[in-house]
Amino acid sequence: MDTTSTVERVSATGIISDTIRTNFLNADYGIKSWLLTKDHKRIAILYLISITVFFMIGGAFAAMIRMELITPEADVFTSEAYNKVFTTHGIMMVFFFLIPSIPATLGNFLVPVMVGARDLAFPRINLLSWYIYVIGGLFTLTALVLGGVDTGWTFYTPYSSTYSNGYVMLTGIGIFITGFSSILTGLNFIVTVHKMRAPGLGWFRLPLFVWANYAASLIMVLGTPVVAIGIVMIALERGLGLGIFDPRLGGDPVLFQHIFWFYSHPAVYIMILPGMGVVSEIMACFSRRHIFGYKFIAFSSLGIAIIGFLVWGHHMFVSGQSSYAGIVFSLFTFIVAVPSAIKVFNWTATMHKGRIVYSTPMMYALGFIGLFLVGGLTGLFCASLGVDIHIHDTYFIVAHFHYVMVGGSVMAYLGGIHFWWPKMTGRMYPEGWGRFSALLVFVGFNLTFFPQFIAGYLGMPRRYHVYPPEFQIYNVLSSGGALVLGIGFMIPLIYLFWSLKYGEKAGPNPWRAAGLEWETTSPPPTFNFDYQPVVDHEPYNYSEIDARSSATVSTHSVQEEQHV
Amino acid sequence: MSDAAHNSLVAHQFDDARQQQEAATVGMWTFLITEIMFFGGLILAYMIYRNQFAESFHAASRVLDVWVGCFNTCVLLVSSLTMALGVRAAQMGDRKKLVLFIIATMIFGAAFLGVKAYEYAEKFEHHLVPGPTFHFHGVPGHEHAPNAEIFFSLYFAMTGVHALHMIVGLGLMTWLLRKSIKGTFSKDYYNPVEICGLYWHFVDIVWIFLYPLLYLIDRS
Amino acid sequence: MSDHSEHHIVPLKVYFLVFSALMILLFVTVGVAMVNLGPFNIYVAMSIAIIKAVLVVLYFMHVRYSTRLTMVVAAAGFIWLVFLLGITILDYTSRSWIPGSYQ
Structure with missing residues (x-):
């Protein structure tokens, strides 16, 4: 028991201690205490800051793309520069933002707290993973400063191994290194969930967020090394003259695509699964109900993680893969939609007859469901062999995966950041601004990407900076939407910073939410709990919580309750 | 945290030594499955090309010396045995034997790398390193191998990545050696020896597969 | 202890x-x-x-x-290797234009 003795009183906003408690933020000061920390919560904050930087870089390149595409002619960039711009956008967003986004920040912060542990199983490895991430990022940024890379984020051979004169090696090394950070995070989560659960916390009492991160960790551990060896093979071919994918020696460039997508398709599930975990938590809390179909949601996470490994060839329907293999991959792709659909049905059923609170996290979660649904269903179009020939390499694909990655992952990420912000910082964010920006993001997003479905279906190819004039209307809409979306992303950045100093103090549990993380103080002490937590009840026991608290004071901001 | 079982050998996040040990073992195994997948990419490329270019692979493989490879396999298997015995010594708290077995493991590991270096040098001499100077002569009766360069690309990629793992392993052994001479390990605390051992054995297993795949394709 | x-x-x-x-x-x-x-x-x-x-x-x-968990982890590595090798070879053996595939 290393915290100061506190006198607690009940105030209008919940339980707030009079004296300042020792927590992970004020336990130690100075840059060294952050850079050498082994506390998973501080490492999560380090990750949060660094991925925000990479998100802004990636976002800046997205803005350049949208700027160029306002008119059909080449106004801003040459073809080569444009290739580098969209490649950089992809690499930054995929490898340096989306993959670490939820696991390395929210997951890192919450998984140990949710399982009632003092830290992750390997705190030093956790810190190492952040350093590896930063070093990998610096390599890639160096390549960017020196002149960039133009292969697309997919590094297809033989262009990447032989012909491209961009900084393929340097970027590849950066991604290779960053891959290790992802592996180490996944490894840490797997061991922590297996070995460090608090007494009484059986597998079916784990929050679904933990299940989702566990499933994503499986993919990180089993998939990442395969793309790593793919990058090594490109490096050997480019740097040392070995020929593994070289058609002149009889090598098959398509083999690289197999190796690349074996990881990079499941990587999409690394991005979306933790997001689904976030949505499960938010959905139960703001519907004030036990989550519907707990075991179905839990097992569908594992189902997605496993079946997700069998579908990679749907990226290669037109690259010269055998048509029989195409049929098999198409079939598995349809099958992987089933566990995703199970989740959506269960979330909907959770809301049914719930007392829904339209708070900011809930708005993001509702946005997630809508956008993920569109992204997922258009995924089925793409998975149909015949349709894919029509829409392959068009803006339809671009719109599809942005609906999943931005509409899915980023919405969930923002929802999760808002939901757990009081826990992470001890401060509330301004609710009004939160709702406004959530709405702005939703509208801006749809305005940006829905027109791309139409342009793509009509035949506008991706990765070109000039296009026939008849597509201009869709591109202007899209660029306008991107502006709205950009503003929608900037507002939270500003008010979340503001709230660090001026935000209302949050009690331990401002949402009256279930879960071990809400039982400790906000922000939590360095070892998460001042006592050894013991779990003696089922997860998501919202009916009990509400029954208990209706007798005592109501806590924070249940302003617009509506009965559905 | 006032846990009765806590002592200086158990890190703060664990409840007791047993939890710490099991976590370390599972963690290492999780890392090893990433290694399986890492080599998996190379084995995949090998499988595809061997199936496609059977004739070239048969002829190219004959250039490699079976007995040098066999000797190296023996060396590596012996090093695995000494490693296993080293872990056993650590479990029994026998510091002297532990140090001896780690040194033995390092000697055999270094011997393996020495032989590998000799083989590489020979390939350089015979223009069997892929690149502009590559020229395949083959052995009498097996000169025709239009895709031999792919075989040798894979040979160097696979054995090279394996050798890199051996070097990392030797680094780990050096670290273990220092710690065991200092007397860090005891009956109650030998996790690092055990998990480094797991890594060493894994690298051995990779070679168990590489040897027949590269050296023994067709010797009849 | x-x-x-x-x-x-x-x-x-x-x-x-x-x-x-x-x-x-x-x-x-x-x-x-x-x-x-x-x-x-x-x-x-x-x-x-x-x-x-x-x-x-x-x-x-x-x-x-070891514990059952260790066995499961070890087995998972090999199962995923089979996913990678098995499904990719499915593509190559069914490409009629490649020597060594089933026509």
Whole structure:
């Protein structure tokens, strides 16, 4: 028991201690205490800051793309520069933002707290993973400063191994290194969930967020090394003259695509699964109900993680893969939609007859469901062999995966950041601004990407900076939407910073939410709990919580309750 | 945290030594499955090309010396045995034997790398390193191998990545050696020896597969 | 606190037996390679390699004496390797234009 003795009183906003408690933020000061920390919560904050930087870089390149595409002619960039711009956008967003986004920040912060542990199983490895991430990022940024890379984020051979004169090696090394950070995070989560659960916390009492991160960790551990060896093979071919994918020696460039997508398709599930975990938590809390179909949601996470490994060839329907293999991959792709659909049905059923609170996290979660649904269903179009020939390499694909990655992952990420912000910082964010920006993001997003479905279906190819004039209307809409979306992303950045100093103090549990993380103080002490937590009840026991608290004071901001 | 079982050998996040040990073992195994997948990419490329270019692979493989490879396999298997015995010594708290077995493991590991270096040098001499100077002569009766360069690309990629793992392993052994001479390990605390051992054995297993795949394709 | 019943110490005899088996299998695999079995050479060689690997995993790496979780983790690695190899080879063996595929 290393915290100061506190006198607690009940105030209008919940339980707030009079004296300042020792927590992970004020336990130690100075840059060294952050850079050498082994506390998973501080490492999560380090990750949060660094991925925000990479998100802004990636976002800046997205803005350049949208700027160029306002008119059909080449106004801003040459073809080569444009290739580098969209490649950089992809690499930054995929490898340096989306993959670490939820696991390395929210997951890192919450998984140990949710399982009632003092830290992750390997705190030093956790810190190492952040350093590896930063070093990998610096390599890639160096390549960017020196002149960039133009292969697309997919590094297809033989262009990447032989012909491209961009900084393929340097970027590849950066991604290779960053891959290790992802592996180490996944490894840490797997061991922590297996070995460090608090007494009484059986597998079916784990929050679904933990299940989702566990499933994503499986993919990180089993998939990442395969793309790593793919990058090594490109490096050997480019740097040392070995020929593994070289058609002149009889090598098959398509083999690289197999190796690349074996990881990079499941990587999409690394991005979306933790997001689904976030949505499960938010959905139960703001519907004030036990989550519907707990075991179905839990097992569908594992189902997605496993079946997700069998579908990679749907990226290669037109690259010269055998048509029989195409049929098999198409079939598995349809099958992987089933566990995703199970989740959506269960979330909907959770809301049914719930007392829904339209708070900011809930708005993001509702946005997630809508956008993920569109992204997922258009995924089925793409998975149909015949349709894919029509829409392959068009803006339809671009719109599809942005609906999943931005509409899915980023919405969930923002929802999760808002939901757990009081826990992470001890401060509330301004609710009004939160709702406004959530709405702005939703509208801006749809305005940006829905027109791309139409342009793509009509035949506008991706990765070109000039296009026939008849597509201009869709591109202007899209660029306008991107502006709205950009503003929608900037507002939270500003008010979340503001709230660090001026935000209302949050009690331990401002949402009256279930879960071990809400039982400790906000922000939590360095070892998460001042006592050894013991779990003696089922997860998501919202009916009990509400029954208990209706007798005592109501806590924070249940302003617009509506009965559905 | 006032846990009765806590002592200086158990890190703060664990409840007791047993939890710490099991976590370390599972963690290492999780890392090893990433290694399986890492080599998996190379084995995949090998499988595809061997199936496609059977004739070239048969002829190219004959250039490699079976007995040098066999000797190296023996060396590596012996090093695995000494490693296993080293872990056993650590479990029994026998510091002297532990140090001896780690040194033995390092000697055999270094011997393996020495032989590998000799083989590489020979390939350089015979223009069997892929690149502009590559020229395949083959052995009498097996000169025709239009895709031999792919075989040798894979040979160097696979054995090279394996050798890199051996070097990392030797680094780990050096670290273990220092710690065991200092007397860090005891009956109650030998996790690092055990998990480094797991890594060493894994690298051995990779070679168990590489040897027949590269050296023994067709010797009849 | 040390709970010695959990630390299974494998008898020396087992290590030496396993090592002898590994050496014998090594020479068997070299010997078999000298015999022309047509397409079966690779299957024999791989079977022997798998037996050797399993011996190392079970005894040298102590999986036989470990928790069930360790066994599951170890097995998962090999299952995923089969995913990677199996499904990709499905593509290559069904490409009619590649030598070595089924027409």
